[in-house]
Amino acid sequence: MTLPIEQDASRFRQIVRGKIKQNLRKYISNSELIGRRGKDLVSIPIPEIELPHFRFGEPRGGVGQGEGEVGSSLGPARPGDGSGPAGDQPGFHILEVELTLEELAELLGEELELPRIKPKGKRNVQGEVVRYTGVRHVGPESLRYFKRTYREALKRQLASGTYDPDRPAIVPIRDDKRYRSWKAYPRPESNAVILYMMDVSGSMTQRKKELVRLTAFWIDTWLRAHYKNIATRYIVHDATAHEVDATTFYHLRESGGTRISSAYDLCHQIIQKDYPADEWNLYAFHFSDGENYGGEDDRRCLNLLQKNILPQVNLFCYGQVRSAPGHQFMDTLGRLNDEKLATAEINDDDEIYVAIKAFLGKGL
Amino acid sequence: MAPISPELLDLQASLEGYARDFGLDFFEVRYEMLDYRMMNQVAAYDGFPTRYRHWRFGMEHERLSKSYAYGLHRIYEMVINNDPCYAYLLASNNLVDQKLVMAHVCGHSDFFKNNLWFAHTNRRMLDEMANHAARLRRHVERYGQDRVEEFIDACLSVDNLIDIHAAGVRRRPLPAPEAESESRRTVRKMPAKDYMDSYINPPAFLAEQKRQLEEAEKQHRRLPEEPERDVLLFLLERAPLENWQRDVLDIVREEAYYFGPQRQTKIMNEGWASFGHTHIMTERALKPEELIDYADHHSGTVAIHPGRLNPYKLGLELYRDIEGRWNRGAFGPEYEACENLEARRQWDRKLGLGRQKIFEVRRIYNDVGFIDEFLTEDFAREHRLFAFDYNEVTGEYEIAGREFDEIKRRLLFQLTNFGQPIVDVVDGNYENRGELYLVHRHEGVDLDLPFAEDTLRNLYTLWGRPVHLETVVEDEGKVLFSHGPDGGARRPVS
Structure with missing residues (x-):
């Protein structure tokens, strides 16, 4: 039975997502819960729409009860506080909540409307x-x-x-x-491997790597909720490619040119050696700023992707981080038409959401 | 939704017996047992499962379910002001919780029945809400969801513009019959014999009468005659709305008036119910082994959170204070005049009027009067009340002081008109162009201007002709905001 509230709730969600009633979008405010996952703090948005009405401006003071000297702090101002009669909603106050991995993934899924992944492979038994x-x-x-x-x-x-x-x-x-x-x-029984590849040539700045790290955090969160075991491998490349550990992956900085094909080559070798595609769900993510050595190498990349990588993996995603104008590798990939291939540009924190949606929105 | 178990029914009977012994006089209470999902849903509809469809209930539901899911709050019960009074219990409450909640509900039901400010509320609201839903469903079928919803949104945007301190829905007398208004046009002389006429009705008197008449006539032609605080009523009567729109507006207004008293008496109502449950539980109902669970729950209910007043706590303590003072006779001019703190503390005339007094208080006051009359300096000191302010530099709230006058002033400001700005219609035919002219009674705090401009736009939707709002902006003085076919505008008022 669907509860009547479901209709109202789904209409509200449609407004929040901007599908209907665009005129209300400007009244959306996000009060939030603060979620904690290990050391990372994650804000859990609780969208609210406040219809305009005549009300007083600016956060006002009020009356409270308890100990304390004049001037002692009561904590930071929170949106939505300080209006209305004393304590409209007793017992409702903002706290930090500890999140499990599942809850975090659920939040992400809800927020971005991600479809659940259907793992492939023979050991797809739910334990x-x-x-x-x-x-x-x-x-x-x-x-x-x-x-x-x-x-x-x-x-x-x-x-x-x-x-x-x-x-x-x-x-x-x-x-x-x-x-x-x-x-x-x-508990899902199937296994997956995530292969992260990143360009570490001179043009990849610390800021760009931070964007990659944040994107990878959410990708990890989502995929971990769907698989029992996740192996993660990291490949860095400039003109040549190496496999490294996670710390090195995010901190290594090389100078020199970029040959993306070197990374794809190594990726293919790792898959060949360790992860037979009929037993593993393979996810490959590649981040770069879009500069590549030249047209020759672009062709090599396309070739490798088409022949060796795409047939093996569940998904191949390319994220282009704060690219400089000019020739971009993303345009090259645009020539390929494969449903397992997803590309996105990540220029800012906000675009991480867009990228994750582009990558994981296929449910592969 | 399920009826409660026979065990709980027995419990209800005994608790209600204790409540009557205590002096409570309440509507019959009907309990329903809900699991947390249903509870969140019913709470989203403000307790009315049959309410009309609107996205804001969905919004409320999302908020409630999320904070429930993360363990931030739970709703133990809900009570509906209705006769019979409906109350919902959370199925996962343990037995002591249910006992406490039922005792608490008796207090609310008594308050709904006896408090003066609830006298005008519809006691068949459960049915009425279902009727509202049916009426709106019909409009949606005929005019489409988007159109009706948009209109509801516009109405909700002004649903705080009601005359909340009027005890009834309608303050204005019915329009006078035509005959009487005819007779008002001629000056009536005082009855006198012919030869006395020039003494009893001297020309000056007649001239004065005529002037007054003309004045009244002018006033009569002005619309509204007196500034009208019930803006919704004015719109309902005067705005060029289609019938279905008028019906929607009527529904929104009726619900605003129904919920008004609950917002007006939050402190008194929760305080009264808490006062009731502490007496019923600790004096009669509690078994020894339940004591700790009870104390645990009760202390959670009346816990203090820095930066906000807990209405349960404040109300409960005020009733206790009043009862104590009236028992001791610690009131009246003699007591007020006494400056010796020790003597005040020891004051005891053994009047024993406390219980009688608080029952009277719960009958005739609302929160504004309650605080104004009974929040004393001694109380504020004893309960460590303070005023806090927002510090722009640190972005935090800080304790501003503990001066009694300031605390009281702020509390009263927060409670007056629910802490909402007061806005009157002063002219429905402004400049003789059929435009609506509103005045904000500025009392030192400015309006949220962007919001006010958007509200005006919604009012323009309702009124159909340009609308104006006169308010005061700090540093600028009087400002007139307008909204018409060409959009919004603002200009200073000379």
Whole structure:
């Protein structure tokens, strides 16, 4: 059964995405939750549309309650605060929330409307993974939940008057005991490998590499949610190509010219050697600023792609980062017409979303 | 949606018994059990599952479900001002939570039934909302979703322009019958015998009467006769709308008036329900083993967050303070005049009027009056109230001070007209061109100007002729914003 709210919610989402009622777009504000994934902070947008009405301008002060000296801070101003009568929504305040990988990927998928990937390969059986998320009254002692058991026992002893603050001994009885319980989540069984290639020639600045790193973070997040095991390999190239580790990948800086074909060649060799295409889901991403050595090398690249790489991989994506005007490798790739090939330009943080949508929006 | 279990029904009966013993007098309460999904949905519709279709309910739902999913909040219950009163319980609440919530609901239901400001609200609103939905569905079928929705958006953009402090929906008397207005045109003499006439009705008196009459006549021709705060009503009566548009506007206005009192009495209502549940639970209903869970839940409800006032906490403490003061007789001129702090603290006339007083308070006040009358300097000090300001430099809010007058002034400002600017219609035929002239009663704080201009555009959609808003902009003085067929404009008013 679809709930009636679904119609309203989907209409709202359409407005937010700019599909209908363009005139309301300017009233969209994003209050946000702050998500935390390891050390990375991710903002979870909660779009809101506030229809215009007569209201007071500028963030106003107000009245609060609690300790503190004059001048002590109450924290940063947040959009949406400070208006309306005191505490319109008790209990609703912004906090940092810890995100699991799955939640983060779900957010990304929702935000960019990415289709779920259907893995290829024979080992496409869904397995299960067990996670301890619940609490129950019975279970093996090895799963006893100490804190909850203690709390129950404390409550009981307080209530029955057997708690002595001078000798605070807590003795749990059977009814107090709590045990962790688990839930099984489906877990994809197929494996994938991501091959990142990047141009490290003199023209690739630190800023360009930062854009690549951010893009790769989201690509990783999305793909990891769809595969059991993900292997990641990194290739850097200028006129020649080398395989490196992740740290080197993002920090190495070479000078000299660019021959993209060298990287594609190495990519092809790695696939040949380690990842037979019928067992692995292969994802190749290449980032460069679009300068290549010349027309000869462009032709070599197209040839390699068409003959060796595209038939093997699930997806090949090319991201062109802050390209200089002039001849661009992206134009060359434009000549190829293959549904496994996706290209995008990334000139700014905002365009990362566009690029990810272009890359992963195919659901391959 | 499901009815509640027999166990809970028994619980309800006993809790309501305790509530009546306590003195509460409430509408019959009907409970429904909802899981969190349904709860978020119903909450998005402000408690009315049968409400009309509109994207903003979807927006509210997205917000609620997201913050629920990340564990940032949960809605334990919702109560609908209706007779019978409907209340929704969250299925995953444990038994103590349900008990507390039911005790709390008795308080809300009592407040809805007895508070004066709710007297005019429709107690069949559940049905009425369903009717609204049906009416709007019909309009959508006939005129198309986009057109109707766009019009709803325009109406919602001005739905705060109602006369919230009027106790009823309609303040104006019905138009006087024609005959009477005829008689107003001639000067009426005082009754006198012929020979006394020139003494009793001297020419000066007659001239004065005539002048007054003409004045009234002029006023009568002005539209509206008095500045009209219920802008929506004025539009409803005077704007050249199609019938379906008038119907939409009527629905938006009716719902705005229905929800008005709830916004007007947030502190009092939540405080009253909390006051009720603490007494019912701690004096009657609570079993010893439930004490800690109860205390845990209750302390969460009344927790203080820096930078905002918790209406549950503030309301509850104010009722307690009032009860204590009226029990001790700590009120009136003699008490006010007493300057000895120690004597004030020890003050006790053993009047025992506290309980009676708070029941009276819950009947006749709304938040503005409640704060104005009962928030005392002693209370503010004891409860560590402070005023805070926005610091432009650091981009943070900071404690600005603890001066009582400032705290009270700000609280009252926030509560007056819900912290919304006050805007009146003063002329519906401005410059004799059928244009709408509004005045913002500026009280020291400027309007959000870009928003005001867009609101004017929406008003222009409704009114059909140019609209003007007179307001004050700091550093500029009086400014007139206008919106007409050529778009928006602003100019200073001399």
